[in-house]
Amino acid sequence: MRFRYPHAVIPLLSSSSSSNFFTMNTQTLFYSIPFSNLKKPLFPQTHRFQPKRGIFTVFCAKRSSKYPPPPLKTNGYHGASTANVPRPVHLEENNVEMQFAILKKKLEIVGIETGICVPGQYNHLLCPKCQGGDTVEKSLSIYIPPDGGSAAWVCFRGKCGWKGSTQAFAGSSSSYSTAMNQLIPAKKKRQLNEEDLQLEPLCNELVAYFSERLISNETLHRNGVMQRKYDDQIVIAFTYRRNRALISCKYRDINKNFWQEANTEKIFYGLDDIVGESDVIIVEGEMDKLAMEEAGFRNCVSVPDGAPPSVSSKEVPPEEKDAKYQYLWNCKDELKQASRIIIATDGDAPGQALAEELARRIGKEKCWRVRWPKKGKSDDCKDANEVLMYLGPDALKEAIENAELYPIRGLFNFRDYFDEIDAYYHQTLGYDTGLPTGWNNLNGLYNVVPGELTIVTGVPNSGKSEWIDALLCNLNQSAGWKFALCSMENKVREHARKLLEKHMKKPFFNSRYAEDVKRMSLEEYEQGKVWLSDTFYLIRCEDDALPNIKWVLDLAKAAVLRYGVRGLVIDPYNELDHQRSPNQTETEYVSQMLTMIKRFAQHHGCHVWFVAHPRQLQNWNGGAPNLYDISGSAHFINKCDNGIVIHRNRDPEAGPIDQVKVCVRKVRNKVAGTIGEATLSYNRITGEYYEDDR
Numbered sequence: 001m002r003f004r005y006p007h008a009v010i011p012l013l014s015s016s017s018s019s020n021f022f023t024m025n026t027q028t029l030f031y032s033i034p035f036s037n038l039k040k041p042l043f044p045q046t047h048r049f050q051p052k053r054g055i056f057t058v059f060c061a062k063r064s065s066k067y068p069p070p071p072l073k074t075n076g077y078h079g080a081s082t083a084n085v086p087r088p089v090h091l092e093e094n095n096v097e098m099q100f101a102i103l104k105k106k107l108e109i110v111g112i113e114t115g116i117c118v119p120g121q122y123n124h125l126l127c128p129k130c131q132g133g134d135t136v137e138k139s140l141s142i143y144i145p146p147d148g149g150s151a152a153w154v155c156f157r158g159k160c161g162w163k164g165s166t167q168a169f170a171g172s173s174s175s176y177s178t179a180m181n182q183l184i185p186a187k188k189k190r191q192l193n194e195e196d197l198q199l200e201p202l203c204n205e206l207v208a209y210f211s212e213r214l215i216s217n218e219t220l221h222r223n224g225v226m227q228r229k230y231d232d233q234i235v236i237a238f239t240y241r242r243n244r245a246l247i248s249c250k251y252r253d254i255n256k257n258f259w260q261e262a263n264t265e266k267i268f269y270g271l272d273d274i275v276g277e278s279d280v281i282i283v284e285g286e287m288d289k290l291a292m293e294e295a296g297f298r299n300c301v302s303v304p305d306g307a308p309p310s311v312s313s314k315e316v317p318p319e320e321k322d323a324k325y326q327y328l329w330n331c332k333d334e335l336k337q338a339s340r341i342i343i344a345t346d347g348d349a350p351g352q353a354l355a356e357e358l359a360r361r362i363g364k365e366k367c368w369r370v371r372w373p374k375k376g377k378s379d380d381c382k383d384a385n386e387v388l389m390y391l392g393p394d395a396l397k398e399a400i401e402n403a404e405l406y407p408i409r410g411l412f413n414f415r416d417y418f419d420e421i422d423a424y425y426h427q428t429l430g431y432d433t434g435l436p437t438g439w440n441n442l443n444g445l446y447n448v449v450p451g452e453l454t455i456v457t458g459v460p461n462s463g464k465s466e467w468i469d470a471l472l473c474n475l476n477q478s479a480g481w482k483f484a485l486c487s488m489e490n491k492v493r494e495h496a497r498k499l500l501e502k503h504m505k506k507p508f509f510n511s512r513y514a515e516d517v518k519r520m521s522l523e524e525y526e527q528g529k530v531w532l533s534d535t536f537y538l539i540r541c542e543d544d545a546l547p548n549i550k551w552v553l554d555l556a557k558a559a560v561l562r563y564g565v566r567g568l569v570i571d572p573y574n575e576l577d578h579q580r581s582p583n584q585t586e587t588e589y590v591s592q593m594l595t596m597i598k599r600f601a602q603h604h605g606c607h608v609w610f611v612a613h614p615r616q617l618q619n620w621n622g623g624a625p626n627l628y629d630i631s632g633s634a635h636f637i638n639k640c641d642n643g644i645v646i647h648r649n650r651d652p653e654a655g656p657i658d659q660v661k662v663c664v665r666k667v668r669n670k671v672a673g674t675i676g677e678a679t680l681s682y683n684r685i686t687g688e689y690y691e692d693d694r
């Protein structure tokens with residue numbers, strides 16, 4: 001149930017700003033005209049129930065006008081005159097006529113016929129925008145203050161809703177606000193009583209109507225649900241009470257048109273029921289509040305105004321300016337003493353927006369939310385009353401008992417991730433335990449996990465780039481992975497040669513390094529080109545500029561999204577353009593850069609290999625460097641998931657010079673490997689690496 005547009009409405013300005021008139025939200029600032037103030041209802045078709053007929057025909061009663069009171073919407077046209085005519089300093093009494101004449105001209109420009117308009121009173125005219133619809137009703141209400149200096153108007157036809165204001169002279173503020181205030185009645189709260197409102201006990205037909213919705217007579221009685229007659233028709237009257245005194249009254253007809261007494265305080269429906277309760281349930285409509293009672297919950301209130309279309313992007317305004325949610329602020333003590341607020345609004349988007357607006361005001365930490373059960377195979381119940389009607393009171397009770405903590409942005413429970421954790425357990429995510437490197441003796445130490453960062457270091461010429469290329473070829477062969485390469489030191493053609501040699505297992509040329517091994521044939525070379533193109537995407541600065549990390553990551557993201565790459569190589573760190581701000585230390589800069597890289601990796605499930613050189617080693621003894629030797633910052637080792645040092649023997653006396661040590665110095669994720677060293681042998685002709693079991 002939703003009260004989004006009251007039945008007979010006039011726009012109500014916030015007292016703070018009359019200019020809001022043109023920008024105001026129709027959801028929040030429209031109030032009904034009190035019927036008690038009307039000689040005859042604005043809309044004669046307000047009467048829906050005809051008690052003389054049977055209940056079902058009653059509810060299909062023919063409208064007495066073919067124009068229902070549709071929602072009042074603005075049509076986007078705002079009639080404010082923007083002419084900037086300077087206002088005279090003094091306005092003599094006898095200038096009223098002149099001022100009114102100017103005003104009339106302005107009104108005529110926007111199409112308002114001013115012939116019968118008299119200052120100091122309301123005038124009812126034909127709306128120039130809608131011409132009063134088919135019935136040609138005089139739906140445009142215009143007020144001109146006695147000084148004739150301004151006018152404010154609104155068309156009460158819901159299909160039109162045209163509204164605006166103008167002034168004879170710009171800056172005629174007192175006259176202007178008078179017009180506005182007159183058009184919009186002052187917000188003086190009325191004192192109501194059942195007698196004045198002519199409320200009566202519910203007739204049998206309405207009791208039967210509620211009973212169709214599984215709301216019992218006892219519940220109706222306890223909640224003071226009444227009726228009101230208009231001529232020979234009847235509408236439901238929901239009485240809003242505080243300390244049992246009548247504060248407001250909302251009416252509902254069978255077509256779910258709602259309107260309420262104007263100039264009354266906005267309070268929760270059922271407010272007395274939550275006093276002293278530790279659990280408070282908030283629903284979106286009176287029917288839901290009654291339904292809750294049928295499920296055994298009296299500690300429930302309904303909001304008086306229904307739901308907003310969406311969550312406001314603005315901060316919650318201070319209490320005194322938060323007009324739409326006054327019903328929350330005026331019972332903050334009751335809400336404060338409750339330990340749990342269970343928000344059980346409708347399951348649709350406005351209902352969820354309402355839940356968010358309530359929770360952000362109450363404090364999400366004490367809020368819970370309700371998920372409505374399914375009513376059929378696919379559809380969820382919309383609200384409490386639907387659950388009661390389709391599934392019964394026990395199901396409604398269960399839904400409330402199963403309320404879950406209201407989500408707080410950034411605060412989670414493992415339960416929120418169970419789908420993902422299940423997939424990890426069942427290993428259905430793919431490679432989450434790591435993709436083997438292709439070298440058995442290394443697989444026990446290092447496996448490639450999507451979304452991780454591996455830092456690779458080693459002294460110059462140790463074969464870091466060669467080993468990474470060989471690893472990529474293996475991963476492509478075993479799992480079809482594709483890669484983005486940002487290899488600043490490599491010429492494209494040389495990089496292509498190295499990759500093709502590894503892939504084809506043949507040298508690119510017949511030159512000295514190939515010894516007597518035959519180069520790849522032209523046909524093999526052509527096949528290799530296809531493979532190269534399908535497997536690698538190059539990130540390169542086309543001019544001589546150095547790429548910065550953000551630029552690299554943006555392109556890598558494009559490569560992930562466009563080509564599905566699973567790995568990114570950045571080789572090496574010192575060839576990036578390091579735009580470090582003057583007040584940033586290198587350590588801070590490296591930390592920030594690595595955070596960016598890791599975020600990219602995790603977000604896109606893309607493994608990143610980042611090559612960094614060790615700083616100049618004083619008195620280097622030929623041994624493998626340490627990860628802490630990486631120039632720049634200890635953050636390289638601190639922040640990476642995996643740290644690998646590539647080291648090769650260059651002393652023939654110390655051992656075979658094709659021997660390469662892959663020193664795994666850091667593995668954060670034990671599922672992916674452990675610290676240790678594996679020895680590979682390097683084939684200088686093809687650039688391949690083999691397990692070395694010598």
Ligand SMILES: Nc1ncnc2c1ncn2[C@@H]1O[C@H](COP(=O)(O)OP(=O)(O)OP(=O)(O)O)[C@@H](O)[C@H]1O
Nearest residue numbers: 459460461462463464465466648657658659660682
């Ligand atoms: N184990 C090895 N035995 C002989 N030559 C090797 C070995 N590993 C790599 N090389 C050769 O060393 C050269 C440099 O290799 P690579 O570019 O991979 O080293 P790097 O560590 O990345 O160097 P840099 O730090 O200068 O970028 C290449 O010509 C490569 O063929």
